[in-house]
Amino acid sequence: MQRKWIWILAIGVLAAAGGIYWWREGPVTVTVVTPTRGPAVDAIYATGTVEPTVMMPIAPRQAGYLAELKVDEGDRVREGQVLARLDDQDLRNTVEELAARVEFARAQHQRLLELVRRNVVAKAELDRARSDLDAAEAVLARARALRDFMTLTSPADGLIIRRDGEIGQFIPVGQALFYLSCCAPLRVTAEVDEEDILRVRVGQKAVLRADALPDQVLDGEVSEVTPKGDPVARSYRVRIRLAEPEKLRIGMTVDANLVVSERENALLVPSTAIQNGAVWVVEDGRLHRQPVRTGVAGAVRTEIVEGLAPDARVVETPSENLREGRAARIRSSSSASVS
Incomplete structure (x- = not known):
């Protein structure tokens, strides 16, 4: 009876070892993609708000x-x-009162002017009347200005x-x-992280999207970069001139990508395929780790500058159990057409 249990235990151990071996070295099913050609855009992401250029x-x-x-x-x-x-009723009454005083002072001045010509009164009296008229006119002018301020x-x-x-x-x-x-068209004011601000310059191309216009891409251009950043938010304010400002309204939020560089016909693979500077490729039914040199890296796809053939079959999302030379079964093959 004891020998029977030993045999059962031995068979179980061998089965477990075989299962582990198969899990580690047996064929693994992977999904592969082929690299695509397209534009590689190195851009700085920022969020912004549409605002008037001049707000008085x-x-x-x-x-x-x-x-x-x-x-x-x-x-x-x-x-x-x-x-x-x-409400300017009090000021209008004041203006009417002061206007009447001016008229009286003017009449008084005219009367004394005639008397001085006849040598009836001294010229000093005329000078005093002229001064009173000037003062009354000045007070009236000030009252009218205050009324107009209303x-x-x-x-x-x-x-x-x-x-x-x-x-x-x-x-x-x-x-x-x-x-x-x-006085000027609308613009976008965006906040750029301090880590990226040194790559932003006036005249730089910007591509914008707004939730209000989900199917449209708007063009812009960096017009200003503020010299002082926000030490709390650790960001700098960047202002973007819009090519079509009439499409947006004040207060809308936009996502802005400030284009640093752009290369056409770049070799692209999904960003998920790259691990520690290498990709896994399937050749002759087996896995091989292929070191690559990357260029512009995006959230969805990454440019491959060197180390990968254009027709390579690249594992889209490598798992931890991939081993050099391990047999691979391809689940499906598709193009890396990601945006």
Whole structure:
């Protein structure tokens, strides 16, 4: 009975050893792809926001209650167009009062001028009347200027992109009531990681995508690189000039790729195929590890500069149990047509 159990145990050990051997050295099933030719683009990725090139806040120079709104968000305006009025009743009354005083001072000056010509009064009286008239006119001019400050006008042709105020609301001095986008097309402001900023330059080509336009690729060009970075976010602000700014709206988010270099007809394989500077290829039914030199590396595919034949059958996603010379069964063969 004991010998029977020994034989059973021995057979089990041999079976297990055979299974391990088969797992390590037996044929392995792999999926292979053939390299493709296409453009290899080395680009810096960044996220950005569409914003106006020039955004002017429009605020009153005199505090008051908002009495009238002439425009709203989304309206296009012309230079000098009235946008809003603050309650200016007190100032209008003041202007009328001061205008009456000016008229009185002018009449007084004219009367004394005639009397001086007749030598009835001294010239000093005329000089005093002239001074009073000048002072009254100056005070009136200032009151009229304050009254005019209660009317907000557009400083340029543009688009009202924001309004902060309602009828009856008190608007303090300097608080922006409108924001005006004007004077230049829209642009994209993107944040670039500090590790990549030295590869960004003015005039560099940019390719952009927006969630609002999922089927379109937009062209742009780097117009500015800010000299000071954000020490907290560890990024630098880059501004991109748009080739077709009319397709986007203020506030949209975009994904930007700043093109560093671009090569046509490059040999490409899936990025998943490369492990530690080498790929696995299938030749004559067996696996071989092939060292390669890579060029532009992307998230989906990578350029092979040296070490790989154009017709090689490359293992798409190598596993840990691949061994040099091990037999391989090909599951399917397809092209490495990845984007």
